[in-house]
């Protein structure tokens with residue numbers, strides 16, 4: 713069995729690779745440049761160093777924006793209904 717992250721042949725079939733000490737069963741994602749897999753909890757590709765685009769980076773401001781919009785709307789509805 714080869715390590716999916718550093719391609720070294722794993723001598724010990726334990727929970728982590730003896731070379732890169734990553735867990736081969738951990739959730740993974742493909743590199744945007746297509747050079748292989750990197751654990752999902754790492755922000756850069758472990759082979760070429762390309763940073764992954766964080767999906768949360770644009771979702772958090774969007775959620776906050778919707779929340780503020782809903783707050784303004786509820787206040788506006790309360791003022792109008794009085």
Ligand SMILES: [Zn+2]
Nearest residue numbers: 715718729732
């Ligand atoms: Zn490895």
Ligand SMILES: [Zn+2]
Nearest residue numbers: 743747757760
């Ligand atoms: Zn890469």
